[in-house]
Amino acid sequence: MVSYNSARFIKDSIQSILNQSYVDFELIICDDNSTDNTWEIISEYNDTRILKIKNEVNIGENANRNNAISLSKGQWLIFIDADDILYDYGLEIFVRHVTNNEDCGMIIARPWDERIRYPFKIYPLQFYQFEYLDNSIIGRNFTKVLFKKSAIIETGCFDNMQIKMGDAYIQYKIGMLYPSIIIQDGLSWWRRRKGQASEKLIQNTDLFIIDSYKYLVPLLANKNNPLNNEQKEIALNNLYGSYSRFVLKLLITFKFSKVISLLKIHPIPIKYFKSILRPQKRDYFRNYSGENPLV
Numbered sequence: 001m002v003s004y005n006s007a008r009f010i011k012d013s014i015q016s017i018l019n020q021s022y023v024d025f026e027l028i029i030c031d032d033n034s035t036d037n038t039w040e041i042i043s044e045y046n047d048t049r050i051l052k053i054k055n056e057v058n059i060g061e062n063a064n065r066n067n068a069i070s071l072s073k074g075q076w077l078i079f080i081d082a083d084d085i086l087y088d089y090g091l092e093i094f095v096r097h098v099t100n101n102e103d104c105g106m107i108i109a110r111p112w113d114e115r116i117r118y119p120f121k122i123y124p125l126q127f128y129q130f131e132y133l134d135n136s137i138i139g140r141n142f143t144k145v146l147f148k149k150s151a152i153i154e155t156g157c158f159d160n161m162q163i164k165m166g167d168a169y170i171q172y173k174i175g176m177l178y179p180s181i182i183i184q185d186g187l188s189w190w191r192r193r194k195g196q197a198s199e200k201l202i203q204n205t206d207l208f209i210i211d212s213y214k215y216l217v218p219l220l221a222n223k224n225n226p227l228n229n230e231q232k233e234i235a236l237n238n239l240y241g242s243y244s245r246f247v248l249k250l251l252i253t254f255k256f257s258k259v260i261s262l263l264k265i266h267p268i269p270i271k272y273f274k275s276i277l278r279p280q281k282r283d284y285f286r287n288y289s290g291e292n293p294l295v
Contacts (some may be wrong), residue, residue: 001274002064003042004032006082009191010041016085018047022092022141025049029082030068030211033058038082062158062166069152076107077149079142079167083191090187094146097181103153105178106171109144110128110137111185115225117295125226127175131219132227132235133284143169143188151178164211176224206258209246213239213266237275240268244276 001017002076003010017027027047031039031054039054051071055064069077080086097107097119104121122130122137130137139145145167152158155177157170172181216239219225220232229237243266250259288294 001027001029001080001082002032002061002068003029003034003038003082004058004061004064005034005036005038007034007036007038007041009083010038011085012090013080013082014042014045014050016087017080018045018049019088020086020091021089022047022095025091026051026073028068028071029053030071031055032060032064065166066158068078070147071156072149075149076146077152078146080188081142083193084143085189085191087187087189091185093183093187097183097192098146101179101181103179104181105148105174106180107146108137108139108171108180108182109185109187110139110182114290115285115293116182117293118182118184120294121179122175122182123179123226124176127180128225128227128230129284131172131175132216132238133231133281135282137182138168138175140167141190142167143190144185163214164207166214169215172219176219176222176226205246206262209243210262211263213243217266236272236283237278238273238280240276241275241280244268244273248276 001010001013006013012145013031014027017025019163029050029052030054030223031042042054045052053067053071055067060066065079078086078091078093078094094107094109101107101121107208122255127137147170151174152170153169155173157173158166160177163169220227220235225232247259247262247268250256250262285294
């Protein structure tokens, strides 16, 4: 649990962890030098399973997560930030799926999908086919993913990361190298509120696109990417097609300065200009259904 000026919500978050039906856990709370009374609230707890750390200076979210990871003793971890809730059965169900799946890098909880019968073990190729050629399979935020600690460390996910959507980026990097288990959603509650970093991305399409393209395009060129060349080409057409259409909308509404700033950061290769006329191919798993699900 990383915290910063979280006094309003952190008590509920901590209590949700202490109420778990699965009791063999450690709760590491790293406070990033809060200026409100967050640390005073944290200090009230004397449960021996809690390790409390307050940074002497504010080091930022990613560095603070690295700090928490380095202090952990367990083999698996989940990020329940200081405004989130983990339902009392959450850890028990996550841990149940760890058994016999030690080779996996993540346990991902996601909504019902008629094409997939949970629990479903997904390997890197299918993982990337879902992300680039279908409608995504990752957990939508940190509260929905149990990570294998060694997988996070091996991929160096938080090292010098300048990406705001760290929860997505980490899953892409781990999903490239490890199989994952997909299970049913409903184990946690992510608090969406004004002022949080993710809210700024949700509200500002420019920031969202700039941030996501920092990893979506480079990961396609990664040597470990499991997609074949034809699939990568479809993926690039998908990405640049949606990006080009967004840029066109900005041009039509005379937002020239935004267009210039976007294209400086993420230029569109000439060969993909025509992708603006092509609809996205996001139905790779269309042949699966309730009658013929992935199992």
